[in-house]
Amino acid sequence: MTKLKVYNSYTRQKEEFEPMVPGYVGMYVCGPTVSGESHLGHARPFITFDVLYRYLTHMGLKVRYVRNITDAGHFEEEGRAAEDKISKKAHIEMLEPMELVQKYTNLFHWAMKQFNNLDPSIEPTATGHIVEQIEMIRKIISEGYAYEKNGSVYFDVKKYAEKYPYGKLSGRVMDDLLETTRELEGQDEKKNKQDFALWKAAPPEHIMRWNSPWGEGFPGWHIECSAMATKYLGKEFDIHGGGMDLQFPHHESEIAQSTICNNHVPARYWMHNNMITINGxxxxxxxxxxxxxxxxxxxxxxxxxxxxxxxxxxxxxxxxxxxxxxxxxxxxxxxxxxxxxxxxxxxxxxxxxxxxxxxxxxxxxxxxxxxxxxxxxxxxxxxxxxxxxxxxxxxxxxxxxxxxxxxxxxxxxxxxxxxxxxxxxxxxxxxxxxxxxxxxASGIDNGKLDGVLQLLIDIRKEAKGRKDFATSDKIRNQLLDLGILLKDEKDGGVSISFA
RNA sequence: GGUCCUGUGGCCGAGUGGCUAGGCAGAGCUCUGCAAAAGCUUCUACAGCAGUUCGAAUCUGCUCGGGACCUCCA
CATH class of the missing domain: 1.10.730 (Isoleucyl-tRNA Synthetase; Domain 1)
Structure with missing residues (x-):
């Protein structure tokens, strides 16, 4: 039998999959942001990686599958009025932020159940790992790759890129990033505009906030995944998955953060599913x-x-x-x-x-x-x-x-x-x-209904036996209206199909 | 503007240079009280142009479409 090969986005080629530790696999998949209801597009990665999880398990590997819940708000738009995605919605719906987060987490879980996705081994939340994130940020600062400004902390991408291949995962060239002419407000705190936030100071109206060495605020966009992946899977693990749209800047930033903290690109195989489109x-x-x-x-x-x-x-x-x-x-x-x-x-x-x-x-x-x-x-x-x-x-x-x-x-x-x-x-x-x-799956197939169906099939068979087609067709047609289709098989038996 | 991906028959889609992908839909036939299903047979393809090759959907170049990322995003 051939061995499993996977396309590794990091090396841009198919590679034979070899777990770091024989028999065991660590897999991290970026989970949902629970500030709204999941849509069809979100279903794809969770089904894709559920199948991978199942397949690895089927191969006899013991998989620790970690999929996070992003429940700490991130920016709607970088720099703009520092609006927290979740707190903004919470205000509109007059809900406590955590109440909103709970609501959409429940809905997400419901959808995953509908799809028959297996539960991940660990489903950590961003809000439950503020401490770990703060620790990681401290480490990055002490290593000299992040700086604090007005209560916010930014990752120094330019400095990082001098020593490490920033952009390797997403195929980005540092010079191109520097040339981006787009002007965004609130950029003045950053040394360079490709720097990204590790910690953001919370403005007064921001509901979700935590104490930190840099004042009250909330974690940046990418640090939660680095912190939680490190905590549960180690400094280096096997598979990191997610949608292609997360390659940049999310996964690129994760690599940078983890490289500074752990001296390692976190995952050995990066796997990305493509998008679901609608009318292209x-x-x-x-x-x-x-x-x-x-x-x-x-x-x-x-x-x-x-x-x-x-x-x-x-x-x-x-x-x-x-x-x-x-x-x-x-x-x-x-x-x-x-x-x-x-x-x-x-x-x-x-x-x-x-x-x-x-x-x-x-x-x-x-x-x-x-x-x-x-x-x-x-x-x-x-x-x-x-x-x-x-x-x-x-x-x-x-x-x-x-x-x-x-x-x-x-x-x-x-x-x-x-x-x-x-x-x-x-x-x-x-x-x-x-x-x-x-x-x-739809719960239609319970024992009692089976019995009733069998009774109707028997009655129909008797009717057919005496050529009472009016009765037999009535049974068949009315069942069909209910979405239950009876099919006469060649051997005289009847099979049931649900429309 | 930069980087990358992509263009397959009515629709969706797989394709490692040479062999029918597959699904759905359409047509014909068989089976059947009638249906439905199923089986068999069957019709539409590789965006265009040029090149490499004995041979290209598959490699190369150009042209024309479409898309993704560069900003939160699965």
Whole structure:
């Protein structure tokens, strides 16, 4: 079997993944800022890295997955009136800042549950790590790479760049940064405009504030991730993930801070997912084109033709490689929803196959299926190509359905191959991709309902037996109105599908 | 303006120089009381121009689109 290779943004190439400590992986992923409700764009990194987390675990590695909650407000705009993002919203909604943070944290957790994302091992909050952040800032000052001005502390990027490769991660050249002509207010405190804040003095109206050696204030934009990653994963750890838009300045700054404090680039593999776009434009607050997750799940948004099940969204995201942009449209999402349904129904059929065939009746087909299964791991190991894994699995679907429909002989595949397929479908659909049967996921499939359904199916069968099609069609049609589709199979059985 | 990415059939998308990606939609057929589903067959591709090569969607150059970052941002 091939080894897992991942694209490392830091070196700009695919590299074989080797954990620092054999058997263990430390992974940090930038979590949400809980000053508002998560939207479709936010879903991507959390699903992408959830799949990576699951895959590493599946490989037998013990993963410590740290994903932070950013609950300390950052600037709306650099330098401008020092408005705290969270306190501003809190004022508008007449809420206590922490009440607001709690509200959106709960909503975020709810959305993660909907997507069937596993909980991270540790989910630290920025406000819970003020002490660690202050310590880190002190260290940077004592090393001579930060300076205090009017109660705020800034990182001296120019000085750092003289000794370290600032800009390496994001492909930025120091001279270009210096040339940026953009004039922003409040820059006068900085020695150079590419310097970034480690600590910001809080103006009187700012609600979120903490004591520090430099007066009352709040932490800067990037220090929380450095502090929390260091605390829980060490000075150097394996994987740091997040959206591509965080590469600069967020991750670049993290590298600078950690390099000064810990003498190390914090992570060995930097992984970045691409953006979700809508009509070709990145989904983001500043573009006014966001679809919130709650809107997506209810269909309550002008751009949405219908509600989309969280699992359909998950499938949609996995059908594209994580480093490609993914364009949202109703057609694309509906296609994903239908495709997933087809896949899942084939999986249900596959589960019923017996593994008792000693040998394959159709050696050629057997070999092809066996190869297809083997390739799935190769695809996954090639920088997590979930799109190719799904495509490979889709190639097996006609074979599975063919056996069910008896177009393909029941003994065409050997028991060993059947077992391999069953194992692979379970591994990928359930364990690695974290997909759930929509029925289970929406709670429709409880025991009582099953019993009622079975009763209706029996009555319909009896009606059909005496050619009372009026009754049988009534049952089928009315169930269909409820979103339950009965399908008469060739063997006289009935299968149930949820529209 | 700078840096980088990208342009695949009706839609979404994968593609390591030579072999049908895949999904959804469309057409035909089979099966079926009728449906639905499924199976089989099938139609639309690699932005344009030039080059490298025996051979290019894949490499190079140019042109024209689109996008991201450079500011909070997943």
């Amino acid at each position: 434009k990145k989904m983001g607050k500043s573009y006014n084109n966001v679809i919130k997750l709650s809107e997506l799940f209810t269909g309550n948004h002008p751009l949405l033709e219908q509600a989309y099940h969280p699992m359909a969204v998950r499938f949609f995201i996995l059908q594209t490689h994580y480093r490609s942009t993914l364009d949202f449209s109703n057609d694309a999402l509906q296609a994903a929803q239908k495709g997933m349904k087809r896949m899942w129904e084939a999986y249900d059929v596959l589960k019923t196959f017996s593994q008792s065939n000693a040998s394959a009746g159709d050696a050629e087909l057997d070999a092809r299926c066996s190869n297809l299964v083997d390739e799935l791991d190769e695809f996954m190991n090639d920088d997590m190509n979930t799109a190719k894994v799904l495509a490979g699995m889709f190639e097996l679907v006609p074979v599975i359905n063919g056996i069910r429909d008896k177009h393909i002989a029941a003994d065409a595949l050997s028991g060993a191959t059947i077992q391999k397929m069953q194992q692979a479908f379970k591994t990928y659909l359930e364990d690695v991709f974290g997909l759930l049967d929509e029925r289970t």
